[in-house]
Structure formats: structure tokens, C-alpha cells
Amino acid sequence: xxxxxxxxxxxxxxxxxxxxxxxxxxxxxxxxxxxxxxxxxxxxxxxxxxxxxxxxxxxxxxxxxxxxxxxxxxxxxxxxxxxxxxxxxxxxxxxxxxxxxxxxxxxxxxxxxxxxxxxxxxxxxxxxxxxxxxxxxxxxxxxxxxxxxxxxxxxxxxxxxxxxxxxxxxxxxxxxxxxxxxxxxxxxxxxxxxxxxx
Amino acid sequence: xxxxxxxxxxxxxxxxxxxxxxxxxxxxxxxxxxxxxxxxxxxxxxxxxxxxxxxxxxxxxxxxxxxxxxxxxxxxxxxxxxxxxxxxxxxxxxxxx
Numbered sequence: 001x002x003x004x005x006x007x008x009x010x011x012x013x014x015x016x017x018x019x020x021x022x023x024x025x026x027x028x029x030x031x032x033x034x035x036x037x038x039x040x041x042x043x044x045x046x047x048x049x050x051x052x053x054x055x056x057x058x059x060x061x062x063x064x065x066x067x068x069x070x071x072x073x074x075x076x077x078x079x080x081x082x083x084x085x086x087x088x089x090x091x092x093x094x095x096x097x098x099x100x101x102x103x104x105x106x107x108x109x110x111x112x113x114x115x116x117x118x119x120x121x122x123x124x125x126x127x128x129x130x131x132x133x134x135x136x137x138x139x140x141x142x143x144x145x146x147x148x149x150x151x152x153x154x155x156x157x158x159x160x161x162x163x164x165x166x167x168x169x170x171x172x173x174x175x176x177x178x179x180x181x182x183x184x185x186x187x188x189x190x191x192x193x194x195x196x197x198x
Numbered sequence: 199x200x201x202x203x204x205x206x207x208x209x210x211x212x213x214x215x216x217x218x219x220x221x222x223x224x225x226x227x228x229x230x231x232x233x234x235x236x237x238x239x240x241x242x243x244x245x246x247x248x249x250x251x252x253x254x255x256x257x258x259x260x261x262x263x264x265x266x267x268x269x270x271x272x273x274x275x276x277x278x279x280x281x282x283x284x285x286x287x288x289x290x291x292x293x294x295x
Contacts, residue, residue: 011260017260017262017263020260021260021263021266021267024257024267024270024271025270027271027274028270028271028273028274029274031271031274031275031277031278032274032277032278032281034278035277035278035279035281035282036281038282039281039282039285039286042282042285042286042290043285043286043289043290060223060226067219068216068219071212071215071216071219072212074215074250074254075208075211075212075215075254077254078208078211078253078254079203079204079205079208082203082205082208083203086202088202088203091203175254175255176255179250179251179254179255180250180255182250183246183247183250183251186219186243186246186247186250187243187247189219189222190222190239190242190243191239191243194222194223194225194226194239195225195235195236195239197226198225198226198232198235
């Protein structure tokens with residue numbers, strides 16, 4: 001393994017650089033995936049049949065809280081990577097842990113929201129609008145759930161092995177994933193919730 | 199120590215993203231025209247997405263693959279936008295009808 005000391009640890013070997021580049025290619029595919037889900041939602045948004053439409057269903061309070069949690073967690077994972085580059089293991093683990101906890105908080109609110117919707121009679125089967133809504137939100141939520149589990153596994157590895165080229169690379173790639181989920185949420189916040197309520 | 203843990207660029211980027219989210223709320227609390235609302239949503243969302251991409255994700259920092267990264271993301275965005283607007287053009291804006 002050839003280590004290039006002039007680069008940050010996460011880029012320091014050829015394998016590491018390739019992994020980061022490969023992950024960007026994966027994120028490109030994720031952009032296409034979410035674009036198709038948004039497309040379906042935009043086409044079906046007015047087909048709410050006998051069920052509720054967006055302005056009847058959505059409540060801004062929990063959505064603002066979800067937005068705040070994801071924006072803040074995106075900030076803290078950025079701080080974690082910054083601390084990692086300075087070699088501060090404790091600070092990095094603290095910011096990383098906070099990020100995951102906020103991801104968990106986001107999921108708790110989203111699941112509660114889903115229960116509320118279903119309780120109000122808005123289920124996956126009620127209308128085309130709700131099918132597309134649940135698939136779009138659910139795909140994003142499933143990504144956050146996976147991210148929480150993945151991030152937890154990385155955090156354990158950092159605790160055990162410290163900051164080395166392998167764990168730094170994994171952490172950096174995880175940060176790209178987490179920022180990407182925040183970007184997707186910004187569009188859900190704007191074009192699902194705010195547009196639905198305006 | 200605090201300065202090293204909280205780089206000013208990240209803090210400003212975070213504050214900017216909170217402010218932009220709050221600004222987007224104008225579409226439900228102010229009584230603006232539909233066109234103005236859609237412009238506000240597009241502008242705030244695009245600036246926020248760019249903040250994440252350039253500031254937090256450091257897309258510009260890997261010198262040897264920089265061009266390929268930009269091309270890859272630009273192509274993904276192109277495919278995504280064509281999917282969204284092409285479909286809207288046919289099914290929602292009435293070209294098919």
C-alpha cells in the first residue's frame with residue numbers, strides 16, 4: 001500500500017481515491033433514482049381521489065423539526081470530517097455520534113408522521129397521490145435508516161482502530177452520503193411540503 | 199481549539215442553509231403570486247443544494263479526478279431534469295392532450 005502523505009488520509013492510497021470517485025458515481029445514480037420518484041409524485045400529486053390532498057394532510061411543525069435535524073446533522077458530519085483531518089479522534093467521534101442521533105430523531109418524527117397519516121385514513125392504497133408520496137418519502141427514510149446503521153458500524157471501527165487510511169476513507173464516504181440525503185430532503189421540504197401547503 | 203473544530207466556512211454555510219429554509223417559508227406565510235412562490239422555492243433549494251455540494255462535500259478538492267466528478271454529476275442532473283421536465287411536459291402541461 002503506497003501512502004501519499006501530501007493528501008488527506010481518506011485520499012492517501014490509490015484504492016482510497018478510487019473508492020471516493022466510485023461513490024460519486026453511485027451518487028449520480030441516486031440523483032437519477034430520486035428524479036424518477038419526484039417525477040411520479042409531480043404527475044400524481046393532484047390525483048387524490050376521495051382521500052386528503054397535501055394541504056389537508058401536511059402539518060408544517062414536524063416538517064420544520066425534521067428539516068432542522070437533517071440540516072444540523074449535515075453540518076455536524078462536516079465538522080466530524082474536519083476534526084478527522086486534524087486528527088482529533090474524540091471530537092470526531094462526538095460530532096459523528098451527534099449526527100447519527102439526529103438522524104435517529106429525524107426517523108422518529110417521520111415514522112410518527114406516517115402513523116398520523118395512516119390514522120387519518122391516508123394510506124398507501126388510498127390514492128395515487130398518497131402512493132407516490134409514501135414511496136418518495138419512504139425511499140428517503142429508508143436511506144436515512146441505512147445510513148444510521150452504516151454510520152454506527154463506522155463509528156465502532158473508529159473507536160477500535162482509530163483514524164487510519166481505511167477508517168478515514170469510510171468516514172469521508174459516509175459524509176458524502178449523509179450530505180446527499182440532506183440535499184434530497186431540501187427538495188422534499190420545498191417541493192412536497194411547502195408546495196403542498198402554499 | 200474552538201476555531202479548529204468549528205471552521206468559519208462551515209458555520210456560515212450552516213447558518214446560510216437555516217436562513218434559506220426559513221426564507222422558503224415565505225411561500226406559505228406571505229400572500230405572493232404562484233409564480234413568485236415557485237421562483238422562491240427554486241432559488242432557495244438550488245442555493246442550498248450547491249452549498250452542500252461545494253462547501254460540505256468538497257466536490258472541487260480532488261485534483262486528479264475533478265473534471266470527471268463534475269461531468270458525472272452534471273450528467274446525472276441532466277438525466278434527472280430531462281426525466282422530470284420531459285414527463286411534466288407530456289403528462290401535466292398538456293402537450294399530450
